[in-house]
Amino acid sequence: MNRPKEIFMMTFPLILLLGVLSCLYLESCSAKKEIQLIDSEPYPIEIPKGFPDIKIPEGNELTKARVALGKKLFFDPILSVDSSLSCGSCHLQKNAFTDLRTTSIGVEGRVGPRNTPSLVNVAFNPYFFFEGGSPSLEAQSLGPIETFHEMDFNAALLTKRLAADEHYQKMAQEAYGMEMKLFVIVSALASFERTLISANSPYDRAINGDSSAMTPAQWRGKELFFSDHTNCASCHPAPLFTNFSIENIGLEKEYQDKGRYRVTLKNEDIGKFKTPGLRNIGLTAPYMHDGSLESLDMVIEHFNVGGLGHKNQHPLIRPLDLSDHQKKDLIAFLHALTDQDVLLKPEWAP
């Protein structure tokens, strides 16, 4: 009669022990799971008044964890083949995310064919690179990483390199709830770049009621800029000072770099390049896709003479017959588009 009781008494501590161990195991599992949870706290981003909305791909909504990972990647030379260059090596905050060089310099000092574009307000671009061939910030990020005269690395190898890094693995899990993979790399880089929004220039303050924010010369330049005389604003309309159209401005008579043609293979696209935004242009010399115009004076003079007369040249590029005073006023206005905050924001610094 006592046999079952004896068995129960003998096995009870064992069952209890098993139960405790199970609980501990489950707890440890749930703790592991916690690491894998996505940190989905949104990144607060303010779209300036009058600016268009930002298009963000589904699955890459802006969160603090994603922006943090993107920022770490952006400034990490691990992205280049020899770990010598980061995105931030050519896109320097102190230069409004350009490098002041005629054309960019990549690994082993390789000189590229294009001027480094500013990344400020890049979130609003509908397509990327001077020929507009890349459809998203995510997709474009592989361009510099894999280009021979930039970082000269490879997406598959980069993914392996980052996957071997515990810290990056942890950040990938926190940001995207998955192991480090190419999707995570390009998405995080795009997330950080989307935060680079600037709209606190004298021009912005002036049009929002503080007329003293711009000098008289800048006001005169503004009138000229938006006038039918110059038609600058036809391609460079506010608030972003670009309509993103891809145009030939008669920079050369024979284009070595054929621009948009490389994408479409159509002769009418030879020499066409994406219209850049003019915000912070006072900080981003030299100018044009090849950095061939060293100063804003040279840029204004190029448009004043009406370009060099390429067959694909935009019809609005024609002689303007501007006086010296008008040219100076236009340049003064372009300097009114400089937002000094761009150079100082700690959240954009390495």
Place this chain on the structure above:
Amino acid sequence: MKTIKVILMALIGLTMLTLQGCDNSGCTDPDSLNFDPEATEDNGKCDFPNLTVNFSYSVDGQELTKGTTYTINGTAISFSDVQFYVFNPRVAKDGVMEATGETHFISFDNRSIEFEDLTAGHKHMLMFGLGVDSTTNATIQPSDSDLADGAALGPQNPSMHWGWDNGYIFLKMDGMVDTDGDNVPNAGMEFHIGKNINFNTIALEIHTDALEDEVEVTVDVDFAKAFTGIDLSKDYITHTGDFPALANTVINNMKTAFAKK
């Protein structure tokens, strides 16, 4: 009692024999390897052949290996990477196409594609797109989150996608060519060919009987043919957009480069 038992056993035995005699189950699919014309009920055990297509690389009859120097059109040339996409390969039997429905990446390290569970019988033609079709080109990126690890359209090394442009490289041939006439390759060769206008269909006769579980076909790719009419000492770099005529010539030449071995 005993007699009744014997009778019962005999009846049961007879019934079983009768039932067994009526079992006409088997493979009823005439396109299978084990089609049973007598079967009236399918037993779900039909076997179909798998066909593996192996691509062998050659240069004018010699095996193409990395780093070896060959002579094509009078110019010394060596290859470091030769890779391309095979889009939706299909084989034809009596005018009916059977496809893998996939995009396959072919390189020095990975040179075969497999058709699974084909219909049994003679396969007359092999057809495939050299590259990827315009829809794939426009909608898929190597970084897409839903691509499986190791997917053909995922990141490759060397890369098969243009970061600056939205599209895949259909055919990549990198290496060196001789530009100074000493028969030693000295200048970097880059043939990176893509763009929708360069997407061609390759069709070749393979005349293969798929009548076993595993069947293999070897298709030779003679890369010397890719350069027919090209002076490689002068024209040896195209990324398509910067020299579209050269890219177009090569990709059209490739139509003649594939042949059953």
